[in-house]
Amino acid sequence: MLQKFRHHNYTEFVFGKGAEDSVGEDIRRLGGQRVLIVYGQGGHIRKSGLLDKIRMSLRDQGLEVFELCGIQTNPRLSVVKRGIALCREEQIDFLLAIGGGSVIDTCKAIGVGFYYNGDVWDLVKMPEEIEKMLPIAVVLTYPAAGSESSTGAVITNDEIEPMVKASIGAPVTRPVIAFENPELTYSLPPYLTACGVADMYVHILERYFSPVEIGCMDYIAEGMLRAVIAFGRKVVEDPLNYDDRAEIMWLGTIAHNNTVGLGRPQDWATHSLGHEISALYDTAHGATLTIVGPGWMKYVHTSCIYRFARYAREVFGIDEADDGKAALNGIEATKEFYHDLGLPVSFEEAGIAADQIDYMAQHAVILGGGSIGRFMQLNGEDAKKIYELCLS
Numbered sequence: 001m002l003q004k005f006r007h008h009n010y011t012e013f014v015f016g017k018g019a020e021d022s023v024g025e026d027i028r029r030l031g032g033q034r035v036l037i038v039y040g041q042g043g044h045i046r047k048s049g050l051l052d053k054i055r056m057s058l059r060d061q062g063l064e065v066f067e068l069c070g071i072q073t074n075p076r077l078s079v080v081k082r083g084i085a086l087c088r089e090e091q092i093d094f095l096l097a098i099g100g101g102s103v104i105d106t107c108k109a110i111g112v113g114f115y116y117n118g119d120v121w122d123l124v125k126m127p128e129e130i131e132k133m134l135p136i137a138v139v140l141t142y143p144a145a146g147s148e149s150s151t152g153a154v155i156t157n158d159e160i161e162p163m164v165k166a167s168i169g170a171p172v173t174r175p176v177i178a179f180e181n182p183e184l185t186y187s188l189p190p191y192l193t194a195c196g197v198a199d200m201y202v203h204i205l206e207r208y209f210s211p212v213e214i215g216c217m218d219y220i221a222e223g224m225l226r227a228v229i230a231f232g233r234k235v236v237e238d239p240l241n242y243d244d245r246a247e248i249m250w251l252g253t254i255a256h257n258n259t260v261g262l263g264r265p266q267d268w269a270t271h272s273l274g275h276e277i278s279a280l281y282d283t284a285h286g287a288t289l290t291i292v293g294p295g296w297m298k299y300v301h302t303s304c305i306y307r308f309a310r311y312a313r314e315v316f317g318i319d320e321a322d323d324g325k326a327a328l329n330g331i332e333a334t335k336e337f338y339h340d341l342g343l344p345v346s347f348e349e350a351g352i353a354a355d356q357i358d359y360m361a362q363h364a365v366i367l368g369g370g371s372i373g374r375f376m377q378l379n380g381e382d383a384k385k386i387y388e389l390c391l392s
Contacts, residue, residue: 101145146256
């Protein structure tokens with residue numbers, strides 16, 4: 001049965017061709033006057049004319065425009081702090097992210113840090129202190145993280161050695177509006193497209209592999225997983241197909257706004273294990289999930305064979321009466337899907353030395369108070385064994 005929950009997703013969506021045309025008008029309607037545009041290296045959005053288009057849209061509405069660029073994959077705490085200082089100095093009242101999860105997460109951390117008197121990194125361990133955030137608008141160019149309507153942000157602390165990756169978030173950290181034009185994703189490199197598909201797929205799995213059986217949520221999640229598999233393969237094969245890009249863009253959004261996570265315990269062990277890889281080796285987030293995901297599945301599946309057998313049958317259509325065999329076939333089918341996307345399923349395939357497994361295993365469970373996961377609770381030794389399953 002559904003457990004008790006309270007849910008409020010207040011992000012407004014503008015979806016389809018030309019969605020970004022109303023950016024200035026909508027931000028002014030929502031109260032923005034002094035807007036900080038946040039984006040990555042800026043090469044493509046400059047060359048394509050998108051950045052100039054956004055600037056003009058804002059200025060045509062009489063808004064003051066400021067910019068913070070250079071946001072990188074696995075966004076850095078040092079840049080967040082630079083953004084907080086800039087917002088305070090220029091009295092920014094609205095943030096505009098142009099990009100994907102890294103840019104949006106940077107905006108979220110800036111937005112909550114703006115109102116926090118201490119070190120914004122403190123909020124990793126004190127989410128109860130997050131009561132307010134600068135409003136954020138998103139022009140989504142990379143569907144993957146689902147951060148355009150989720151409550152969390154993942155930041156890498158580059159002020160310590162080795163670097164640490166952790167989440168900052170609270171109910172108030174959802175963007176207020178997201179502009180989603182699938183055409184803006186056409187130019188994504190195939191590898192990044194694939195990483196995005198993997199990220200949204202695992203966002204659903206983290207909620208699906210729950211110790212609680214819930215009818216409607218399971219059926220919704222299974223349908224979404226089948227959709228990500230179908231359209232994910234299509235966008236990798238034909239990146240200029242608008243219809244397929246549109247499907248994947250919306251799937252990425254609903255995969256992580258908790259549509260399929262309500263009323264149930266959620267796992268998130270795969271993400272915790274993956275974060276350690278990207279923190280140490282700066283690996284793309286989606287690829288870290290395909291590296292550790294199958295290993296996690298293999299390690300935990302015996303704790304609830306039926307759950308994995310159901311996954312195999314309902315998501316991949318595996319016709320096998322024996323639950324144990326069906327479960328293992330489902331894990332192999334998951335690896336095949338990741339391979340179809342062109343992504344690695346082991347450290348060896350990713351070209352990662354994996355020379356710090358002991359450190360990663362122990363560090364992965366620290367923020368969880370010594371354990372991670374809800375489907376099966378894992379300690380540091382469990383984490384080490386999972387990493388070892390992912391070596392080759």
